[in-house]
Amino acid sequence: MTDLTPVLSATWDAEQSWKLSTYEEHGGYRALKKALGMDKADIIQAVKDSGLRGRGGAGFPTGMKWGFLPPDDGGPRYLVVNADESEPGTCKDIPTMLSAPQVLVEGVAITSYAIGCNHAFIYVRGEVTHVYRRLMQAVREAYDAGHLGKNIHGSGFDLDVTVHAGAGAYICGEETALLDSLEGRRGQPRLKPPFPAVAGLYARPTVVNNVESISSVPAIIDRGVEWFTSMGTERSKGMGLFSLSGHVERPGQYEAPLGITLRELLEMAGGMRGGKKLKFWTPGGSSTPIFTDEHLDTPLDYESVGAAGSMLGTRALQIFDETTCVVRVVTRWTEFYKHESCGKCTPCREGTFWLTQILKRVEGGQGVDADIQQLLDTCESILGRAFCALGDGATSCISSSIQYFREEFEQHITDGACPFDHSASALFEVTESTKATEEAHA
Amino acid sequence: MTYDADTLAQLRKDADEILGRYPVQRSALLPLLHLVQSVDGYVSPDGIAFCADAVDLTSAEVSAVATFYTQYKRRPNGEYQVGVCTTALCATMGGDEIWRQLSDKCGVGHDETTADGKISLERIECNAACDYAPVMMVNWEFFDNMTPDRALRVVDDILEGRDVKPTRGPNKVSTFKETERVLAGFEDGKVDEDQGVGEPTLVGLKVAREQGWKESK
């Protein structure tokens, strides 16, 4: 059995855990003081040696990303924290910022010092008012205590931090769309290269990192590389938040070493709701190919999940039991991508539209035999041809669900109706009229 | 612009503060749009002209940005924005049923406002609270683990002019305009209000404590 390892979540049950005073009582800002006495290159090296990989989905090595910044040319360089958290299933950064915003602010200060940034930004999605309040206060308290501002703790290092609220657009989580949005434009992705490290915010060298990546930095500096690498697997080091949602007895945040399995996590979570059977789940959000009960023992690290045909993504484990219609869930995810497609490129803009049309028809019992092949062909026309990863991600749930549950798609077509009772997968009684509305909607 | 002198003076003062947060003025546009919503309750023609003036863009350029983002409203919004998550997981867990009952009750559909101007109803996408599904948001505060009955009670309270309290958030939900002022980056003194940390947030930590597990070494 793998033990849980609360690091980021360790203070979440403390009284007023979001206050600077609480954070400092638990050792907060010790790491910043230590970092300010270190050589910048040594901090970057420590993060490289820790093996920390980006926790925002793609898993790019964090220290290496910092190392890509060109040499200092005297002009500004920026750190932008990606706090847009909008990938369906992903719900780890929001509780982190609500309960412990200071760990992020300390991480921002250390990272900024290491990369030579004097103005950092935290781009938080706009639809979380209380989180934005907590972040604004965290930054204000950190200024007042001298952890931010001019000449931080006598080091000569200056840092300003701006907390910036978005306005509702999943695509702004994509790092280059985020930068355009932060520049006051429509949030549409940029052509890469140049990568943000070379030309990012205001065309200056920029590091974009996820909330959880940056929040992991203080502990690495404070407790050391060896401590961090003692958790996890050979190539996936450290701990991470695993977010269980859906048909489990006790959904929520489980902070564990990378490499833990769903079987272990489910045991801690009290098993499946009402002892029902697991049907399918996402290892890393809706953009990662689904898994089934075959994958209960797949170690949840970057390599093993990849080898099994999916991606670790954001460790957003959305879990569905045997009462769930996979066609319905996949249709709804696809509507999400259609809604969120920024419209910049044709494969994604048109493809997500047509995928939704076909899926709705199949789900509603009006599909024809050729629809399944049409879905796969359309996915193939998007995959690898979309301008950014949103388009690719939109195809994952469709191709993987047809791979594992083709008969269920076929059954919708041959029966001319959905074979599932949707009220069985809800947490409460569903009335007849909702069923009728859903059918009309389909 | 048809703002009266006092409103305009306050807007200018706030806009200056917002502009001061960024090294390049155009970056202020998103918070400025939140600011005009805090005054007008939507992105009004006046608001667009004000923003254009503040960041040296044309009205067309500002409109192009505003229409990209779902939080910016093109028509006067209700005093309370009620959003029901109907993305796949919440929908499956009961979000569709909650949506239908609220829509029936309010007599309006997606992106529509009740005749009394109290509620704008919206089917929202995943709001990063999946461990609390099914989720509803009122002026972007969390109403977790909703049932149709609980959701209906919230809506009833709003329609009858009573305060509503989120499950994670301040003691009472602010109005749409007040909320937009917070999103423009102005603190409102409610930051330390709290309804207790939700169970799903603490569940892993609790298991670790019960088992005596600590992070390694």
Ligand SMILES: Cc1cc2nc3c(=O)[nH]c(=O)nc-3n(C[C@H](O)[C@H](O)[C@H](O)COP(=O)(O)O)c2cc1C
């Ligand atoms: C459509 C889309 C949405 C994304 N949303 C987020 C997000 O909300 N938060 C995040 O950290 N990364 C998100 N990413 C990944 C970012 O592009 C980027 O890889 C990440 O912020 C880098 O940080 P990390 O290396 O620390 O993970 C998204 C990517 C795509 C394609």
Ligand code: SF4
């Ligand atoms: S893949 Fe989709 S979201 Fe990405 S650029 Fe193309 S249209 Fe926009």
